[in-house]
Amino acid sequence: MSATSELRFPEGFVWGAATAAYQIEGAVHDDGRGPSIWDTFSRTPGKVFQGHTGDVACDHYHRYADDVALMAELGLGAYRFSVAWPRIQPDGTGPVNPRGLDFYDRLTDALLDRGVDPIVTLYHWDLPQALQDRGGWTNRDTAEHLADYAVAVHNRLGDRIRTWTTLNEPWCSAYLGYGNGVHAPGERDAGAAFAAVHHLLLGHGLAARALRAAGAPTLGITLNPADVQPADPASAADVAAARLVDGLHNRIFLDPLTGAGYPDDVLAHLGRLVEPTFIRDGDEKLIAAPIDLLGVNYYAPTYVAGRPDAAGGGGAYPGTEGVVEFLPPTGPLTDMGWMIEATGLTRLLERIARDYPGLPMLITENGGAFPDKPGADGPDGLGQVMDTDRIAYLDGHLRAAHQAIARGVDLRGYLVWSLLDNFEWAEGYRKRFGIVHVDYLTQRRTPKSSARWYQEVISRNGL
Numbered sequence: 001m002s003a004t005s006e007l008r009f010p011e012g013f014v015w016g017a018a019t020a021a022y023q024i025e026g027a028v029h030d031d032g033r034g035p036s037i038w039d040t041f042s043r044t045p046g047k048v049f050q051g052h053t054g055d056v057a058c059d060h061y062h063r064y065a066d067d068v069a070l071m072a073e074l075g076l077g078a079y080r081f082s083v084a085w086p087r088i089q090p091d092g093t094g095p096v097n098p099r100g101l102d103f104y105d106r107l108t109d110a111l112l113d114r115g116v117d118p119i120v121t122l123y124h125w126d127l128p129q130a131l132q133d134r135g136g137w138t139n140r141d142t143a144e145h146l147a148d149y150a151v152a153v154h155n156r157l158g159d160r161i162r163t164w165t166t167l168n169e170p171w172c173s174a175y176l177g178y179g180n181g182v183h184a185p186g187e188r189d190a191g192a193a194f195a196a197v198h199h200l201l202l203g204h205g206l207a208a209r210a211l212r213a214a215g216a217p218t219l220g221i222t223l224n225p226a227d228v229q230p231a232d233p234a235s236a237a238d239v240a241a242a243r244l245v246d247g248l249h250n251r252i253f254l255d256p257l258t259g260a261g262y263p264d265d266v267l268a269h270l271g272r273l274v275e276p277t278f279i280r281d282g283d284e285k286l287i288a289a290p291i292d293l294l295g296v297n298y299y300a301p302t303y304v305a306g307r308p309d310a311a312g313g314g315g316a317y318p319g320t321e322g323v324v325e326f327l328p329p330t331g332p333l334t335d336m337g338w339m340i341e342a343t344g345l346t347r348l349l350e351r352i353a354r355d356y357p358g359l360p361m362l363i364t365e366n367g368g369a370f371p372d373k374p375g376a377d378g379p380d381g382l383g384q385v386m387d388t389d390r391i392a393y394l395d396g397h398l399r400a401a402h403q404a405i406a407r408g409v410d411l412r413g414y415l416v417w418s419l420l421d422n423f424e425w426a427e428g429y430r431k432r433f434g435i436v437h438v439d440y441l442t443q444r445r446t447p448k449s450s451a452r453w454y455q456e457v458i459s460r461n462g463l
Helices: 037-042 060-074 098-113 141-157 170-179 190-214 236-257 264-271 283-287 343-355 388-406 449-460
Strands: 014-018 078-082 117-123 163-168 218-223 228-230 293-297 302-306 324-326 361-365 411-417 436-439 444-447
Touching: 014 117, 014 361, 014 449, 060 098, 060 444, 060 449, 078 411, 098 117, 098 141, 117 141, 141 163, 141 190, 163 170, 163 190, 163 293, 170 190, 170 218, 170 236, 190 218, 190 236, 190 283, 218 236, 218 361, 228 236, 236 264, 236 283, 236 302, 236 324, 293 343, 343 361, 343 388, 388 411, 388 449
Parallel strands: 014 078, 014 411, 078 117, 117 163, 163 218, 218 293, 228 302, 293 361, 361 411
Antiparallel strands: 302 324, 436 444
């Protein structure tokens, strides 16, 4: 498809942006907020680049009104944000902290006053540290606590928020947090990783049922499904490697969420590494609570080969050592070192639509980190950020999304990652994903050229 083709998206297509609480809010000690696993992890020497923390981040907690005004200026129709569990229940259980809910009350009202639809993510990785001290996601009780927390938030905001998502990228929470330890809480144990997968899914199911009973109209979950491709489609070993990785990344989540239960081949693989006593009778039925929307986060494809001497994916893909080689990215890369291949998004959306029919999708994250720096002052006296690489990335991926729609995929909208430069987890503040530049010393916001480009995309509902 030509880059100059004129494309229009369906009427009612949702355009917006996404953020996460720990990455932008700051104010970690304000108004009764308790510590999260990311507060602890970021203070652990060697875990986060140069010891960066989310203590201040983008100070969105105090500057939300200005940020919402900026969203309205850019024409965003929706804003996906996460609620910080430690603000609502500082210990993860027990009494609700009204001052924590007050912030999201103010944010929700500000969004609605500006015509921006709020989309809530209840859990975006910032587990209360008190729950981690009792085992975190390896403890079945955490799933029950998630449901209680979900109801507490809905009790305050449910009269104004239509779309509720339970979890963001449970793959990352489980495998990166408990498998290879590069994310909080920093554990390295295959058994813990698989227990976390199950309890995260169980927590989703319990929370979704509780929210449905409370009257939430639209329920979903956000995954980061991978476009897993064999290095050589004609190689049986490469195809088998891709099947294994697909099972550990995609089917282990999508199959039980949609009522098919855990795939047999995934259970067999899991059983070679750990005794799955954490899976109890009836759990898969609870996990399969009906959802109305699947959030899809996509950044890059995954190419794999079958190699008997491969290092494998380590704790990120337990049991792939000596079986799977993850090919290094080629071609143009983002500042994260991720491969730029927009056609992977089309393949992924089509695959989900084919294998899990009847499940509407929303791209809840898509974007690229690039080494943006303000340039010479422009006519308005503000430093201009000409992020042409990001514009090219977004343009390509929007064209890929449009192609999927043209092929029959029920895709309802697109949320760019991210509205603001922010705390990029273990990378600290050295990676910038925002369409708005943030000067972390002054907290000055400067829309990049990509923000103005996106504003035009939204205004014409197309490219």
